[in-house]
Amino acid sequence: xxxxRLVTRAGxxxxxxxxxxxxxxxxEAPTESSGVVAxxxxxxxxxxxxxxxQAPVPADPLASxxxxxxxxxxxxxxxxxxKEGSPDFVPVPERIAVFDxxxxxxxxxxxxxxxxxxxxxxxxxxxxxxxxKAKEPFKSxxxxxxxxxxxxxxxxxxxxITATHAGMTSDEFTAIVERWFATAKHPKYGRPYTECVYQxxxxxxxxxxxxxxxxxxxxxxxxxxxxxxxxKLYGIPPEQVVGSTEKLKFELRDGKPVLVREPAIxxxxxxPGKPVGIQTHIGRRPIAAFGNSDGDQQMLEWxxxxxxxRLMLLVHHTDAAREVAYDRTSSIGKLDRALDEAxxxxxxxxxxxxxxxxxxxxxx
Amino acid sequence: xxxxRLVTRAGxxxxxxxxxxxxxxxxEAPTESSGVVAxxxxxxxxxxxxxxxQAPVPADPLASxxxxxxxxxxxxxxxxxxKEGSPDFVPVPERIAVFDxxxxxxxxxxxxxxxxxxxxxxxxxxxxxxxxKAKEPFKSxxxxxxxxxxxxxxxxxxxxITATHAGMTSDEFTAIVERWFATAKHPKYGRPYTECVYQxxxxxxxxxxxxxxxxxxxxxxxxxxxxxxxxKLYGIPPEQVVGSTEKLKFELRDGKPVLVREPAIxxxxxxPGKPVGIQTHIGRRPIAAFGNSDGDQQMLEWxxxxxxxRLMLLVHHTDAAREVAYDRTSSIGKLDRALDEAxxxxxxxxxxxxxxxxxxxxxx
Numbered sequence: 001x002x003x004x005r006l007v008t009r010a011g012x013x014x015x016x017x018x019x020x021x022x023x024x025x026x027x028e029a030p031t032e033s034s035g036v037v038a039x040x041x042x043x044x045x046x047x048x049x050x051x052x053x054q055a056p057v058p059a060d061p062l063a064s065x066x067x068x069x070x071x072x073x074x075x076x077x078x079x080x081x082x083k084e085g086s087p088d089f090v091p092v093p094e095r096i097a098v099f100d101x102x103x104x105x106x107x108x109x110x111x112x113x114x115x116x117x118x119x120x121x122x123x124x125x126x127x128x129x130x131x132x133k134a135k136e137p138f139k140s141x142x143x144x145x146x147x148x149x150x151x152x153x154x155x156x157x158x159x160x161i162t163a164t165h166a167g168m169t170s171d172e173f174t175a176i177v178e179r180w181f182a183t184a185k186h187p188k189y190g191r192p193y194t195e196c197v198y199q200x201x202x203x204x205x206x207x208x209x210x211x212x213x214x215x216x217x218x219x220x221x222x223x224x225x226x227x228x229x230x231x232k233l234y235g236i237p238p239e240q241v242v243g244s245t246e247k248l249k250f251e252l253r254d255g256k257p258v259l260v261r262e263p264a265i266x267x268x269x270x271x272p273g274k275p276v277g278i279q280t281h282i283g284r285r286p287i288a289a290f291g292n293s294d295g296d297q298q299m300l301e302w303x304x305x306x307x308x309x310r311l312m313l314l315v316h317h318t319d320a321a322r323e324v325a326y327d328r329t330s331s332i333g334k335l336d337r338a339l340d341e342a343x344x345x346x347x348x349x350x351x352x353x354x355x356x357x358x359x360x361x362x363x364x
Numbered sequence: 365x366x367x368x369r370l371v372t373r374a375g376x377x378x379x380x381x382x383x384x385x386x387x388x389x390x391x392e393a394p395t396e397s398s399g400v401v402a403x404x405x406x407x408x409x410x411x412x413x414x415x416x417x418q419a420p421v422p423a424d425p426l427a428s429x430x431x432x433x434x435x436x437x438x439x440x441x442x443x444x445x446x447k448e449g450s451p452d453f454v455p456v457p458e459r460i461a462v463f464d465x466x467x468x469x470x471x472x473x474x475x476x477x478x479x480x481x482x483x484x485x486x487x488x489x490x491x492x493x494x495x496x497k498a499k500e501p502f503k504s505x506x507x508x509x510x511x512x513x514x515x516x517x518x519x520x521x522x523x524x525i526t527a528t529h530a531g532m533t534s535d536e537f538t539a540i541v542e543r544w545f546a547t548a549k550h551p552k553y554g555r556p557y558t559e560c561v562y563q564x565x566x567x568x569x570x571x572x573x574x575x576x577x578x579x580x581x582x583x584x585x586x587x588x589x590x591x592x593x594x595x596k597l598y599g600i601p602p603e604q605v606v607g608s609t610e611k612l613k614f615e616l617r618d619g620k621p622v623l624v625r626e627p628a629i630x631x632x633x634x635x636p637g638k639p640v641g642i643q644t645h646i647g648r649r650p651i652a653a654f655g656n657s658d659g660d661q662q663m664l665e666w667x668x669x670x671x672x673x674r675l676m677l678l679v680h681h682t683d684a685a686r687e688v689a690y691d692r693t694s695s696i697g698k699l700d701r702a703l704d705e706a707x708x709x710x711x712x713x714x715x716x717x718x719x720x721x722x723x724x725x726x727x728x
Contacts, residue, residue: 093601170643214603227647237457238647239578240603245644250636250662257665259643266644272614279534279623280609280630281645283591283602298614301621 061207064200064357070313070350074204077311081287082211088309090287092212097288097311098242098278098299099205101219101226103333104292104315105234107186107196109324111332114225116193117180119146121164129163138163158265166246166263170224173261177228191363197233200356201290201315205234208288216286218242218278220270220295224261242281244269274299292317297338300347312347314338319353425571428564428721434677434714438568441675445651446575452673454651456576461652462606462642462663463569465583465590467697468656468679469598471550471560473688475696478589480557481544483510485528493527502527526627530610534588534623541592555727561597564720565654565679569598572652580650582606582642584634584659588625606645608633634659639666656681661702664711676711678702683717 065071081090102108122132122141132138137156140149150156165173186196205215217236219226223243230236247262269277275298278286288311289296289303300312316335317326327335342349352359429435445454466472486496486505496502501520504513514520529537550560569579581590581600587607594600611626633641639662642650653660653667656679664676680699681690691699706713716723 093595096603223644223647231457239460239645241647248640248643250639250666252665257639257662257669259639259666275614275621275623276612279612280587281603283587283605298621301616302614302623305621 061210062200062203064203066355066357068355070348070355073348074207074311074313077288077309078207078211080309090308093214094284094287095208095211095213096216096282096284096286097208097213098216098218098282098286098290098303099201099234100291100293100296100299101217101221101243103317104290104296105197105201105205105217106193107189107323108333109317109326110187112221113193113196114221116184116187117177117225118160118164120180120184121176122160125164162263165222165225166261168261170248170259170261173224174228177225181229189360191360194229194233195361195364197361198315198352198356199358199361202234202361204290205236209235213288214240216240216242216278216282218269218274218289218299220244220268220273222246223269242269242277244273270295272298275302278302287311289313290315291338293333293335294338297341300338301341304345304347312342312345314342314347314349316349316351318351319356319359321353322359323352325353425574426564426567428567430719430721432719434712434719437675437712438571438677441652441673442571442575444673454672457578458648458651459572459575459577460580460646460648460650461572461577462580462582462646462650462654462667463565463598464655464657464660464663465581465585465607467681468654468660469561469565469569469581470557471553471687472697473681473690474551476585477557477560478585480548480551481541481589482524482528484544484548485540486524489528522629529586529589530625530627532625534612534625537588537625538592541589545593553724555724558593558597559725559728561725562679562716562720563722563725566598566725568654569600573599577652578604580604580606580642580646582633582638582653582663584608584632584637586610587633606633606641608637636662638663642666651675653677654679655702657697657699658702661705664702665705668709668711676706676709678706678711678713680713680715682715683720683723685717686723687716689717 062071062074065074080086080088081095083089099105102112106113119141122138126132126138126142129138132142137149137152137159140146140151141160149160152159168176181192181194184193185191186193189196208215215234215236217226217230217234217240219242221243223241223245226243227238227241230238230241245266247264247266248259249262251258251260267273267277271294274296278299285306286303287306287309289300290313291297291300292315296314300314304310304312314335316339317324317333319325326333327339339349341347350356426435426438429438444450444452445459447453463469466476470477483505486502490496490502490506493502496506501513501516501523504510504515505524513524516523532540545556545558548557549555550557553560572579579598579600581594581598581604583590583606585607587605587609590607591602591605594602594605609630611628611630612623613626615622615624631637631641635658638660642663649670650667651670651673652675653664654677655661655664660678664678668674668676678699680703681688681697683689690697691703703713705711714720
């Protein structure tokens with residue numbers, strides 16, 4: 001089963017890279033903020049009959065969200081589960097919220113950020129591998145022909161990942177990832193990848209934590225690729241990151257214990273792998289789940305199937321002007337079956353174009 | 365590699381069961397509280413020169429520990445890492461402490477508690493499996509001949525585990541485990557297994573958490589066998605339990621998503637698997653690690669190899685009168701190479717007989 005999942009994900013990556021140059025297909029429904037909320041949010045408190053000194057109005061924790069169904073759904077859900085004595089009250093330890101990463105918390109177009117890292121690593125390592133000049137898929141990566149490089153499908157991609165993600169210790173890999181993020185920039189936005197995160201989602205993360213939630217990332221991306229930056233980017237510590245894993249091996253090197261990253265995928269945390277990753281890592285069912293693609297469908301289904309109030313939200317990439325518009329026919333972040341299910345089940349669908357005042361945080 | 369680890373662990377379980385009836389071999393050194401502390405604990409504050417009204421003396425958070433090197437080592441370590449401005453200060457998010465479970469937090473003799481569960485499940489399921497009366501290893505379990513039942517080695521054990529731990533959903537398994545713990549009792553102590561936890565270690569868990577530590581279980585036991593009870597027993601939530609895992613499969617049953625426990629071990633979190641489990645699950649290196657057997661050796665080595673202050677502690681089962689005395693020659697919880705390493709490296713070795721005022725909490 002892991003093999004099958006790997007094929008799927010690798011296939012997606014290949015298609016993505018091939019599609020890099022062309023414009024994305026616009027999403028089918030440009031205004032999608034109508035995701036119906038099953039339960040209306042609580043009514044605002046009635047105005048006092050007699051004017052009294054007012055406390056300063058607190059800043060809106062979701063300031064980057066336009067007023068609308070999506071914002072109200074989030075606020076209403078949080079109010080319901082955090083009100084003590086309410087039949088919908090959820091004790092703090094059970095307030096588990098899970099977030100996909102690629103396309104939900106940060107940009108995934110024109111290619112997964114981890115694929116950009118992989119290609120940069122091939123170029124950086126090339127001087128030590130003169131044989132790559134004549135060996136695919138390295139040859140095509142080095143000549144800049146990404147389409148040819150990834151035309152070899154899953155096998156080519158696994159070769160690239162193995163050459164760049166394995167063979168070193170876990171500590172060494174962390175240092176490599178940190179160094180890359182310190183300088184690498186997004187090809188379209190011209191800003192560091194670490195600033196290609198979605199401001200409205202950062203606000204959701206903080207808002208949930210301020211209301212007693214524990215927030216987790218549950219991503220198809222590599223767990224050790226994300227962890228060096230998730231605290232800084234999202235306020236999420238390493239132990240709350242769930243992702244795909246490579247096989248690790250404990251060794252003593254000169255008497256010093258190390259964990260060596262082996263050239264094999266141990267677990268693919270994508271699609272039906274996400275509920276498995278959640279159970280293995282968290283051990284309890286979330287009450288809120290945020291995603292953006294069919295790879296998140298089973299995670300949202302798993303979250304929805306528990307008792308009591310639930311929040312399932314899809315980020316719909318509808319904003320061709322400020323970001324990229326894509327859904328049913330995209331080779332990356334394809335949103336098709338999950339969009340149908342969201343509509344059928346009244347999950348919240350957020351339109352980036354209509355619901356979000358800003359996409360990215362102010363440049364640093 | 366996983367296969368090899370499974371063999372080791374399964375072999376241990378087999379030998380344990382065989383050794384159940386006989387008395388354990390006394391440990392080699394009855395008084396072992398001399399585990400040297402590398403750094404002395406801070407001196408008590410000087411008495412005030414002029415008598416002033418005294419605040420009530422706070423209760424000792426380690427009240428079940430006799431004064432001695434082991435207790436001082438724990439107190440000294442916590443004081444060092446939690447004193448702001450000190451060169452040894454460790455920020456709260458990095459105060460990660462890991463605890464083995466079997467033999468460190470609760471009893472593991474005369475057999476792992478999970479093996480007792482397995483055997484009880486065979487007996488409970490037998491009426492639905494008439495074929496077991498003629499089929500090993502079930503036949504011998506049902507006739508009470510444990511030695512014969514487990515004489516089939518790893519294969520027999522895997523057969524028993526598969527028959528009792530797989531085939532149901534994750535939610536169903538949790539309910540089965542909860543029901544078992546509600547009534548099952550320890551054969552020697554006559555109290556529920558949930559009360560066969562070590563009172564002094566409960567105090568260490570609370571003491572560390574009160575000083576900003578996040579406490580994790582890192583056990584060779586099954587992760588989903590422990591999780592239903594770790595919050596109640598140890599104050600450790602499911603997401604902070606790391607253990608061995610069975611393969612899970614996401615399915616829709618009558619449109620309802622379930623996770624089915626498949627008859628295959630996904631990961632064995634024992635020996636060299638423990639640092640792997642720590643990296644995969646926690647993603648950062650602990651600064652304190654507690655174990656009791658050679659299966660914890662690599663976890664303690666991994667913890668010790670980081671920079672700054674570290675606490676590595678072994679629980680030495682020296683108390684034949686109040687519990688069981690065993691170490692180098694025991695078929696379960698064998699403590700041999702790790703004991704040598706602890707002495708060579710000045711890790712703390714706690715003698716249950718000499719360091720602990722009580723073993724178990726007061727009966728409920």
